[in-house]
Each structure stands twice: as C-alpha cells, then as structure tokens.
Amino acid sequence: MSSLPAASHSTILEVARDAGVSKTSVSRYLGGERHRLSPAMQARIAAAIQRLGYRPNQMARGLKGGRSKLIGMLVADIRNPFSVTVLHSVEQACRARGFSLLVCNTDNDPDQERNHLALLASYRVEGVVINAAGRPSAELKALAEQGTPIVLLDRSLSDVDADVVGLDNAGAIDMAMDHLLERGYRNVLYVSEPPEGASSRQRRLERFRQRLAQAPELTGETACLAMQRDSDALRQALHGFVSRESPAPRAILCANGNVTLQVAHALNALGVSLGETGLLGIDELDWCALAGPGITTLAQPTEAIGQAAVESLMQRLAPPGRQAPPRRTEYAARLIARGSTHR
Incomplete structure (x- = not known):
C-alpha cells in the first residue's frame, strides 16, 4: 500500500527559477503589479505557480510588506x-x-x-x-x-x-409607481420590512409617501412587518387590503425580494388572482418569471x-x-x- 507524497511548500525563488524570471518579477505578479510585466512573462509565472502548486502566505506577506x-x-x-x-x-x-x-x-x-x-x-x-x-x-x-x-x-x-x-431608491419607487399608474392601478399597499434597520428601506418608504401626496388620484397604505415573525399579521394585512370594498383597482408594491416572496406565498394562500390585483417587487429573483403569470420586478444592477x-x-x-x-x-x-x- 503506497503512501501519499508529502505536500510540497514551494518558495518564490523556486517559482522564479522555474519560470526563468527574477524573484522581483514573481513578487510583482503576486503583489498586484502585473501591469509592470509583459503578457509573456505573466504567462510563464502563472504556469510555474500551477506546476509547483505554490500558495503565497498572505498573512506573512502582509506583516513583512505592510500589505x-x-x-x-x-x-x-x-x-x-x-x-x-x-x-x-x-x-x-x-x-x-x-x-x-x-x-x-x-x-x-x-x-x-x-x-x-x-x-x-x-x-x-x-x-x-x-x-x-x-x-x-x-x-x-x-x-x-x-x-x-x-x-x-x-x-x-x-x-x-x-x-x-x-440603488437609486427614490428613482426605483418612482419607476414602480409610474408603472402601476400606467397599468391603471389606483390603490397601492406598500409592504416593507421595518425601515429602522436600513437607510434604503427608509428612503423607499419616504419616497412612496411623497408620491401619494403628489398624486390625488392615488390612495395608499403601508404595512411594515418583520416577515419571518409576523406572517400572520402579513396575511391579515393582505386579506384586509384585497377584500375591502373599493372601486379603485389595487396593487401591492414590495420593498425587496424577501418581501415579494412572502407576499406571493400569502396571496396564493388567499386565492388572489395576480393581475387583477397587481403585484410588483423590488429585486429580480429567478422564480419571479415562473410564479403564476410572472411577477413584475425592478432588477438591481x-x-x-x-x-x-x-x-x-x-x-x-x-x-x-x-x-x-x-x-x-x-x-x-x-x-x-x-x-x-x-x-
């Protein structure tokens, strides 16, 4: 029964000899100064590193060189x-x-x-x-x-x-509200996680309220809930919104991907038909194209x-x-x- 060979610990000097370059050139390659080396030299050093299985000790290099x-x-x-x-x-x-x-x-x-x-x-x-x-x-x-x-x-x-x-959070809310208005929705429920924990949530909520104040043809309300802990409260809020007598077409705007997922689950359990009740979420997720008729999203770059x-x-x-x-x-x-x- 043969034993495995001991792991080798190659040095920069060995890499330099194998690549036929100086030790300084190898240090430059490893230290983020590759632009100072020719493409051919970079290729030789990379090949030598792979052949020898060289792994730089980043902590030791940092202590020695300050980086x-x-x-x-x-x-x-x-x-x-x-x-x-x-x-x-x-x-x-x-x-x-x-x-x-x-x-x-x-x-x-x-x-x-x-x-x-x-x-x-x-x-x-x-x-x-x-x-x-x-x-x-x-x-x-x-x-x-x-x-x-x-x-x-x-x-x-x-x-x-x-x-x-x-993300341009105010711009994202504007884009969402413009789309909902264009599609004929006039009553919007904005669902978010508690805004206190993140400035982005605060900015989105603030802009939503500004848009409501600027558009007399729009009515709206908000529900800020911890999605994992307040699932019952979320279902109650959604049930109240979709079942309330109102001539205005209604839509739900979700503040992020986590909220969109939880709202989609709850609406499905309530038997709500998407489209008749609008649903738009900030953040594009893989499953959004597959859920029901497909969920409209705002994708972040x-x-x-x-x-x-x-x-x-x-x-x-x-x-x-x-x-x-x-x-x-x-x-x-x-x-x-x-x-x-x-x-």
Whole structure:
C-alpha cells in the first residue's frame, strides 16, 4: 500500500527559477503589479505557480510588506439574493485586482457585526465593504482611523463619512409607481420590512409617501412587518387590503425580494388572482418569471454595484484618494414587466 507524497511548500525563488524570471518579477505578479510585466512573462509565472502548486502566505506577506492583499466584506444576510449576487461581483472584482476576499455574515445582528469588524481589523484588511445591519459607528471609525478605506453597500450611516454605492431608491419607487399608474392601478399597499434597520428601506418608504401626496388620484397604505415573525399579521394585512370594498383597482408594491416572496406565498394562500390585483417587487429573483403569470420586478444592477464598491476601495487605497470627500454612487433599476401587473 503506497503512501501519499508529502505536500510540497514551494518558495518564490523556486517559482522564479522555474519560470526563468527574477524573484522581483514573481513578487510583482503576486503583489498586484502585473501591469509592470509583459503578457509573456505573466504567462510563464502563472504556469510555474500551477506546476509547483505554490500558495503565497498572505498573512506573512502582509506583516513583512505592510500589505495583506485582503478585502473584508460584511453582509447583513448572506441568504438574501441581493447579497449573494453582489458578493459574487465583489469577489470577482477583488480577484481581478490580486486581492482575496474575507466574507462575514452578520445575520442582521449588530453584536455580530461589531465582532466581525474587530476580527477584520485583526487580519489587517486593506479595505472593507459593509452592508450594515446596525450602527457600528465606533468600530468603523476605528478602522478609518487606521487608514482603512470603507465603502457602505446599499445602506448609508449618517455618522460615518464613507463612500456609498447602491440603488437609486427614490428613482426605483418612482419607476414602480409610474408603472402601476400606467397599468391603471389606483390603490397601492406598500409592504416593507421595518425601515429602522436600513437607510434604503427608509428612503423607499419616504419616497412612496411623497408620491401619494403628489398624486390625488392615488390612495395608499403601508404595512411594515418583520416577515419571518409576523406572517400572520402579513396575511391579515393582505386579506384586509384585497377584500375591502373599493372601486379603485389595487396593487401591492414590495420593498425587496424577501418581501415579494412572502407576499406571493400569502396571496396564493388567499386565492388572489395576480393581475387583477397587481403585484410588483423590488429585486429580480429567478422564480419571479415562473410564479403564476410572472411577477413584475425592478432588477438591481448587482454586478455593477459590486464592481463599483471595489473600484471605490481601490481609488481610496491610492494616496490622493484617502483625502477626497465621500462619494455616493447610485444606479437605476430596470423594470421587468410581467403578467402580475397586467389587468
């Protein structure tokens, strides 16, 4: 019975010899300075790394050179489809720039969020992308004082000066309301998770109320519920809305993908016919095209948002970028009209 060979631990010097280049060239390849090497040299180094099974010790390199080549990302709920798709885009953008991504899921728990921020600081991450669950201002300020760039994803914090990248929330509500008006709906129920936990929810709710005030032909109401805990309350709110005597065609506007899923389940249990009662959700999910006549959605450009978050960090890592004032980058949603808003 043969034994497995011991794992080899190749060095940069061995990679350089195998590729026929200098040790400095290999260091540049691994350190995010590939643009200083010719394409042919990059290919030789990549082939040597693969042949030798070389794996750089990022922590050791960070301690030696002051750079960890690590980016940290805090996600409020890793099960959220928005978080999954943005995370994928952030990881791809980091990898393309020679960085590795450390991901922490906070489960919308402010205590976990603070603990994870302290952990990322101990790893000497070079930048942090955070989808905030609470208000970790002290921890974020501590990171910023260390010179660590921070980008807030989707949710801003009033007491933290940092770049913000996300959806144009007011524009998304405008797009949704314009579509519902165009399709003939005049009574709208806006369903959201509690807005206190996220600035994006607050902005969407605020804009919905502004639109109601601006359009006398529209009537509306809101239901802000914790979807997982308040399922009974959600069903009661929906039943009251769809069964109430009213000559005005009615529609339901869902603040995010999680809400859309829960509302679709509840409407199905109530036997509500989609289209006659309109349904529109912010966030495009794979199942939306398959449910009933298809659910109309506003798709977020998650790939562009993730790429922009990393690009913002890279600009901040360059010396002039650290002193520039905070920037807000907002992206427009894309309407995908389906049968759920066709009367």
